[in-house]
Amino acid sequence: MHKPSLIAAGVLLSANAWAAAPANEPIQPIQPAKIENPAKVELGKQLFFDPRLSKSGSISCNSCHNLSMGGSDNLPTSIGHNWQKGPINSPTVLNAGYNVKQFWDGRAADLKAQAGGPIANPVEMASSHQLAVDVLSSIPQYRESFKQIYKTDQITIDAVTDAIAEFEKTLVTPNSRFDRWLQGDEQALTQTEQAGYQLFKSAGCVACHNGPAVGGGMFMKMGLVQPYQTSNPAKGVAGVTGKDSDLNVFKVPTLRNVELTYPYFHDGAYWKLEEAVDVMARVQLGRQLQEQEIGQIAAFLRTLTGEQPSFKLPTLPPSSAQTAKPQPFN
Amino acid sequence: MHKPSLIAAGVLLSANAWAAAPANEPIQPIQPAKIENPAKVELGKQLFFDPRLSKSGSISCNSCHNLSMGGSDNLPTSIGHNWQKGPINSPTVLNAGYNVKQFWDGRAADLKAQAGGPIANPVEMASSHQLAVDVLSSIPQYRESFKQIYKTDQITIDAVTDAIAEFEKTLVTPNSRFDRWLQGDEQALTQTEQAGYQLFKSAGCVACHNGPAVGGGMFMKMGLVQPYQTSNPAKGVAGVTGKDSDLNVFKVPTLRNVELTYPYFHDGAYWKLEEAVDVMARVQLGRQLQEQEIGQIAAFLRTLTGEQPSFKLPTLPPSSAQTAKPQPFN
Numbered sequence: 001m002h003k004p005s006l007i008a009a010g011v012l013l014s015a016n017a018w019a020a021a022p023a024n025e026p027i028q029p030i031q032p033a034k035i036e037n038p039a040k041v042e043l044g045k046q047l048f049f050d051p052r053l054s055k056s057g058s059i060s061c062n063s064c065h066n067l068s069m070g071g072s073d074n075l076p077t078s079i080g081h082n083w084q085k086g087p088i089n090s091p092t093v094l095n096a097g098y099n100v101k102q103f104w105d106g107r108a109a110d111l112k113a114q115a116g117g118p119i120a121n122p123v124e125m126a127s128s129h130q131l132a133v134d135v136l137s138s139i140p141q142y143r144e145s146f147k148q149i150y151k152t153d154q155i156t157i158d159a160v161t162d163a164i165a166e167f168e169k170t171l172v173t174p175n176s177r178f179d180r181w182l183q184g185d186e187q188a189l190t191q192t193e194q195a196g197y198q199l200f201k202s203a204g205c206v207a208c209h210n211g212p213a214v215g216g217g218m219f220m221k222m223g224l225v226q227p228y229q230t231s232n233p234a235k236g237v238a239g240v241t242g243k244d245s246d247l248n249v250f251k252v253p254t255l256r257n258v259e260l261t262y263p264y265f266h267d268g269a270y271w272k273l274e275e276a277v278d279v280m281a282r283v284q285l286g287r288q289l290q291e292q293e294i295g296q297i298a299a300f301l302r303t304l305t306g307e308q309p310s311f312k313l314p315t316l317p318p319s320s321a322q323t324a325k326p327q328p329f330n
Numbered sequence: 331m332h333k334p335s336l337i338a339a340g341v342l343l344s345a346n347a348w349a350a351a352p353a354n355e356p357i358q359p360i361q362p363a364k365i366e367n368p369a370k371v372e373l374g375k376q377l378f379f380d381p382r383l384s385k386s387g388s389i390s391c392n393s394c395h396n397l398s399m400g401g402s403d404n405l406p407t408s409i410g411h412n413w414q415k416g417p418i419n420s421p422t423v424l425n426a427g428y429n430v431k432q433f434w435d436g437r438a439a440d441l442k443a444q445a446g447g448p449i450a451n452p453v454e455m456a457s458s459h460q461l462a463v464d465v466l467s468s469i470p471q472y473r474e475s476f477k478q479i480y481k482t483d484q485i486t487i488d489a490v491t492d493a494i495a496e497f498e499k500t501l502v503t504p505n506s507r508f509d510r511w512l513q514g515d516e517q518a519l520t521q522t523e524q525a526g527y528q529l530f531k532s533a534g535c536v537a538c539h540n541g542p543a544v545g546g547g548m549f550m551k552m553g554l555v556q557p558y559q560t561s562n563p564a565k566g567v568a569g570v571t572g573k574d575s576d577l578n579v580f581k582v583p584t585l586r587n588v589e590l591t592y593p594y595f596h597d598g599a600y601w602k603l604e605e606a607v608d609v610m611a612r613v614q615l616g617r618q619l620q621e622q623e624i625g626q627i628a629a630f631l632r633t634l635t636g637e638q639p640s641f642k643l644p645t646l647p648p649s650s651a652q653t654a655k656p657q658p659f660n
Contacts, residue, residue: 049398050398051396051399051403052404056405056409057403057404057405058393058403058405058409063388066381067643068379068380068643068644068645068646069381069646069648070648073381073387073388074382074387074649074656075386075387075388075656075658079386079388079658082413083412083413083658085658085659259648260648262648262649271651271655272651308645309643310642310643311642311643312640312641312642312643313397313398313639313640313641313642313643314398315398315638316398316399318399318400318589318590318592319404319592321601325601326404326405328405328409328413328415
């Protein structure tokens with residue numbers, strides 16, 4: 001029930017030691033963003049917030065990955081073009097750079113590949129890559145930004161998604177209470193929260209939810225021990241590979257900021273963190289947790305809420321007379 | 331063609347004189363926001379960005395008054411709950427505190443009265459005042475904020491709209507090039523832009539579009555000299571008073587940031603500023619402007635773009651187990 005501690009070992013903590021994570025913990029701290037190309041990040045931020053990437057002119061990346069709300073929309077499934085109901089819960093964009101692949105079924109290799117999907121998905125933003133590029137190319141300030149960053153007069157969907165991904169890579173949430181504890185601040189967690197973490201490990205949750213993002217590193221069958229009951233028809237990785245063995249296999253979601261990213265699971269069926277813990281223990285581990293245990297694990301999970309992205313709301317460059325008009329109602 | 335100048339009168343400009351607007355111009359500079367209650371402004375900002383004020387959990391004030399886009403949504407009419415088409419163009423929230431009344435038909439006395447409208451409007455956010463208050467009351471961090479600011483444990487719609495209005499009052503756009511020119515910087519405008527301003531006055535535009543907001547101070551019939559052709563059924567003030575004499579009478583909109591707030595007029599029928607100038611001159615003044623004149627006035631109007639609101643994207647407090655769930659699809 002206690003974390004191996006440098007202090008306990010009689011070693012004085014240097015500044016470096018304080019910042020370093022214990023090598024023997026299955027969860028590592030989130031690292032602050034390293035911004036190498038601020039201009040590209042700023043352009044990506046504008047694009048992330050720009051609803052002109054959608055056919056209607058009203059849906060932006062931020063609509064479903066709302067950075068005021070844990071990088072999610074806090075809906076079971078999202079609302080797309082023409083109020084269409086999305087097929088699956090929108091995962092948080094926070095710390096998504098840690099994901100081994102993107103989307104619940106892993107069909108995109110990385111953030112850049114992911115970013116192009118919703119733009120052209122008819123039930124999401126319902127635009128096309130060509131239309132999105134044409135719209136951006138008609139806006140003088142965007143032309144100038146792309147030219148400065150990508151050294152070309154031609155805006156491409158490749159550059160658009162590259163810039164969005166560069167911004168998304170900065171959407172990390174360091175300095176959670178748990179990370180401060182990992183880094184040696186023993187006061188950062190209560191006894192209950194520490195007990196929850198020990199239980200999270202001993203019960204087996206950590207087998208899938210590990211690494212800096214406490215998930216995102218692997219795929220796993222939803223309903224490994226007991227079938228998971230859902231009305232959501234998503235097939236998981238099987239929808240990509242066509243293999244029966246991939247049925248109901250989904251990416252293990254990050255648990256960072258999980259207190260903010262309700263409702264839970266790919267179907268968004270559970271709103272309470274305690275319920276989600278209970279279901280997970282039963283269907284993945286075949287274990288019925290006691291109420292106290294559930295409370296301890298949930299208490300631990302709430303310590304994973306890190307510093308939320310902090311930046312100025314971007315001002316978007318105005319359209320020009322050449323910009324294709326949004327088409328919300330036809 | 332030139333502005334009366336203190337320099338021309340041989341008076342040395344003091345810092346004060348530089349900041350003061352010429353008393354004899356019909357347009358005055360936008361004043362920077364004076365924030366007297368930062369906590370209330372911050373709460374209002376959170377509420378402005380919080381989609382939980384809508385039934386679906388997806389529409390916030392910022393959806394239609396997007397502060398990344400000139401405080402508007404750049405759509406002819408907005409998209410409401412269940413993708414319903416709004417009846418009238420969403421006016422910009424920027425500098426809206428200068429409006430003599432709110433809404434195109436003036437049916438709300440002030441920003442506070444306005445803020446309650448869309449929340450409960452079934453074609454907009456489709457919630458109710460009771461539901462909105464219940465949702466906010468279920469969120470511990472909101473309860474704490476309201477308690478600190480309003481000294482009560484009971485959140486009311488009155489306090490909700492008061493806080494939103496307090497934030498909106500800060501959404502002013504000072505230091506436009508035109509305001510710098512008004513304040514004595516003769517280099518701030520080109521000759522074309524200055525010619526456009528003189529024409530804006532001599533042609534009669536300024537009769538309605540005057541004051542700090544270059545509009546917002548009065549109501550006027552749309553189609554004063556020639557009928558305005560539109561398929562939009564809005565009746566203007568007559569919809570409020572029932573008087574035939576108020577038919578097609580609308581609030582004169584602000585022209586501040588007009589370059590950002592396309593499409594134009596209560597029906598959002600015109601996307602190009604030059605077209606809007608041309609139509610206005612014909613239907614309001616009975617005057618057919620030459621292309622060069624239209625270009626000059628449009629050039630002047632583009633100098634009215636001020637500093638856009640600059641603040642950090644708010645982080646919203648998470649819902650609790652008691653929070654009513656959003657209902658996007660029923």
